[in-house]
Amino acid sequence: MPITNYNVKASRYQEDRFLPRGMKEMTVAKKDYSALANLLVSDINGPEVEAFKNKNRDVKLTMDADLQTSIQQSIASDTSLYDNRVSVVIMESNTGDVLTSAQYPLPPVHNWDQLTMPLADQNKLATWLTTTDLGFTYASQPGSTAKVLTAMSAFNKLGIAASAIQYHVSTQERIRTKGIEPDENRDDHHGARHCQIKQRIFY
Structure with missing residues (x-):
């Protein structure tokens, strides 16, 4: 589903009832559920939901698995990159197809707290943390x-x-x-x- 992130500043944020209120920067995610609206209001056992379950949702990727794996392993084993955040994107020039989108470090998929950590809190960490595909979510100067x-x-x-x-x-x-x-x-x-x-x- 489409997700739009907004950086907002709360003027009366209170972490718990024992602490004073104050300013806090945070990232708020707005999720667009419009594509699922009809399913949410319909009968869970109705024809709309059944048709959605049987819908062909096959996705064909343009990724080159061998190239992706090779580059991912290469940057992960390079000790000179341990204190950096790196993204490598390779595209087919005549079609725009994405062949590779490798990055370091990889998202912490086994740590839910880190994976869902707001960007403002990530910036306070001593080490780099990536929770999204850097090649497609960050605008970088060429x-x-x-x-x-x-x-x-x-x-x-x-x-x-x-x-x-x-x-x-x-x-x-x-x-x-x-x-x-x-x-x-x-x-x-x-x-x-x-x-x-x-x-x-x-x-």
């Missing part, structure tokens, strides 16, 4: 992966001649020069050059 898109756009429009185009980027135009990524600290303005190509193509 970061430097967008450089591949802008570079390909340049070659699509200009052909091989795009590789010879260079733009001078002054020191004042550079951003994030103190980051940990190597391309942010070099003097060749590699990242900024892609931004200039993007402006020429799309604007």
Whole structure:
């Protein structure tokens, strides 16, 4: 069923009757039962419920089980990721079919309290906790992966001649020069050059 989450702030929250009231941030889930409304008001032994039970509800997944398992085991065994939360999504470019959606750490399916823990409480934990598929429930900035898109756009429009185009980027135009990524600290303005190509193509 469709579920919509809302981050709300209670102004007079009281955990129990012995504690004072105060402010508390929480996540409230709204579940849409409209698809089941007719069944809920009908006879449990009636024809509507019986027809629903006999309905073909087969689901065909596009997931590649071998690829999913391989990537899941790979990120789970990488000790450098133990203090991180990781998501890997692989899609078929021409159809949009999802082939893999792996993540670390996996949801605690055997711990109901953790599995149903609100996001605000998850953020207070000392370690990462995932309760949903990160690849489909969290919006993440693409970061430097967008450089591949802008570079390909340049070659699509200009052909091989795009590789010879260079733009001078002054020191004042550079951003994030103190980051940990190597391309942010070099003097060749590699990242900024892609931004200039993007402006020429799309604007």
